[in-house]
Amino acid sequence: MTRRVAALALCLCSIGRLAPAQPAQDLDPRVVTLVGQVSEQRLVALLKKLETFGTRNTLSSVDSPTSGIGAARQWIFDELKSYSPKLQVSFDTYRIAAQGRITRDVEARNVMAILPGRSPRRIYISGHYDTIAIAGGQSGSNAGNRGRDGIVVTQPADPNAPNDSPAAGVNDDGSGTALTIELARAFSQSGLDFDATLVFMCHVAEEQGLMGAKLHAQKARDLGLRIDAVLNNDIVGNARGGNGIVDGASIRVYSEGPEDSPSRELARFVQRWGMRYVPSHTVRPLSRADRFSRGGDHSAYNQYGFAAVGFRESREDFGRQHDPRDTFDGLWPAYLAQNARVNAAAAATLALAPPAPGVLNARGQANINRAPSGYDAHLMWTASPGASAYRVFWREAWGPDWQHDMLVGNVTEATLPHTLIDDLVFGVAAVDAAGHESLVSPYISPARDADDVKTAR
Numbered sequence: 382m383t384r385r386v387a388a389l390a391l392c393l394c395s396i397g398r399l400a401p402a403q404p405a406q407d408l409d410p411r412v413v414t415l416v417g418q419v420s421e422q423r424l425v426a427l428l429k430k431l432e433t434f435g436t437r438n439t440l441s442s443v444d445s446p447t448s449g450i451g452a453a454r455q456w457i458f459d460e461l462k463s464y465s466p467k468l469q470v471s472f473d474t475y476r477i478a479a480q481g482r483i484t485r486d487v488e489a490r491n492v493m494a495i496l497p498g499r500s501p502r503r504i505y506i507s508g509h510y511d512t513i514a515i516a517g518g519q520s521g522s523n524a525g526n527r528g529r530d531g532i533v534v535t536q537p538a539d540p541n542a543p544n545d546s547p548a549a550g551v552n553d554d555g556s557g558t559a560l561t562i563e564l565a566r567a568f569s570q571s572g573l574d575f576d577a578t579l580v581f582m583c584h585v586a587e588e589q590g591l592m593g594a595k596l597h598a599q600k601a602r603d604l605g606l607r608i609d610a611v612l613n614n615d616i617v618g619n620a621r622g623g624n625g626i627v628d629g630a631s632i633r634v635y636s637e638g639p640e641d642s643p644s645r646e647l648a649r650f651v652q653r654w655g656m657r658y659v660p661s662h663t664v665r666p667l668s669r670a671d672r673f674s675r676g677g678d679h680s681a682y683n684q685y686g687f688a689a690v691g692f693r694e695s696r697e698d699f700g701r702q703h704d705p706r707d708t709f710d711g712l713w714p715a716y717l718a719q720n721a722r723v724n725a726a727a728a729a730t731l732a733l734a735p736p737a738p739g740v741l742n743a744r745g746q747a748n749i750n751r752a753p754s755g756y757d758a759h760l761m762w763t764a765s766p767g768a769s770a771y772r773v774f775w776r777e778a779w780g781p782d783w784q785h786d787m788l789v790g791n792v793t794e795a796t797l798p799h800t801l802i803d804d805l806v807f808g809v810a811a812v813d814a815a816g817h818e819s820l821v822s823p824y825i826s827p828a829r830d831a832d833d834v835k836t837a838r
């Protein structure tokens with residue numbers, strides 16, 4: 382069998398002067414159409430409907446047909462079910478025992494819609510549909526005057542009674558829920574044939590410690606499900622900060638480290654492809670898991686070994702969060718629609734693309750060396766099913782963003798002559814015939830275990 386190798390004749394001695402990796406590239410018109418399907422009007426209707434339940438607290442009533450979490454989850458289920466026979470809608474149900482902020486045993490249901498792809502590997506778009514209101518809201522928590530965690534939950538004296546105190550949660554996280562539902566509609570009605578399986582997930586019990594997401598992520602790990610990416614949206618619908626500063630043109634994307642972790646690669650992907658399809662919106666990746674003293678469901682997936690990022694609005698109004706004032710009048714639907722379009726562009730590109738190539742050798746180490754001269758960069762990878770080419774990325778080993786990239790053919794190795802692998806970070810992505818690009822697999826050295834020196838007596 383002939384080895385197929387790309388020998389790159391580029392002189393990389395001038396690497397620092399090359400243009401950044403943003404070449405003009407043809408966009409897939411089908412993805413353009415899908416992104417264009419995101420409807421601000423539909424988002425408004427979804428947000429207003431979510432507001433009508435009064436509260437969606439995980440511990441609220443389940444027997445009313447119009448208010449509380451029971452009515453809310455059934456409506457989300459029915460809404461998702463109405464979009465397309467291709468969507469497999471289900472409750473992902475657990476019984477959570479009393480613990481922490483869960484004051485009594487409770488049945489908790491994530492609402493999920495699966496759009497099967499050709500492959501079982503999964504890409505999630507998610508939010509949490511449960512809500513909470515606490516005394517003093519998030520502002521009180523930020524001011525540090527509400528005790529540990531700042532959480533003083535307004536709840537009935539009887540812990541077994543439903544907590545139906547008002548908590549409309551239209552932004553937290555009605556915004557992420559509406560985004561997820563709207564993208565379930567757009568994707569399932571797109572007619573596109575995705576390689577990956579898309580999962581539109583509305584989590585529950587986020588406000589009690591990411592419990593719905595943790596239970597699902599734990600189950601996914603135990604079942605050996607392959608989840609390539611989780612795009613989690615939590616508080617993404619308002620563009621005016623509580624301090625009056627407005628930014629309706631950017632979205633923050635948080636990801637856990639280290640710098641070439643799977644979640645960090647996902648954040649880079651969201652920026653690269655989100656901004657190509659939605660150039661009017663700036664994606665701002667942030668090199669940390671989340672904001673200070675705040676959490677989100679993406680971290681639950683991280684804990685169980687999955688790549689996941691958290692989308693957060695550019696400017697927050699803490700005075701409305703975890704507070705009965707989190708109502709529709711605080712939402713900026715046009716801004717939410719832009720954030721939904723970024724999610725759509727990234728998820729569609731990723732779901733249409735082949736899986737990322739493998740870059741580890743049999744010993745679990747990065748498959749890169751200095752051959753043939755001893756001073757070259759020689760990259761090897763495993764072929765991805767469906768790929769017709771690969772794109773090699775690199776950057777100086779001091780910086781967060783890929784600086785350069787180069788498309789190579791349908792090969793499984795490439796050599797960059799006179800290129801010091803010790804000074805650069807390399808990665809490779811799989812590309813299909815239509816240009817859909819996978820996540821980048823980075824060449825990084827695994828951490829070494831401590832190796833104690835034996836001392837003589």
Ligand SMILES: [Zn+2]
Pocket residue numbers: 509553554587615616
């Ligand atoms: Zn939230």
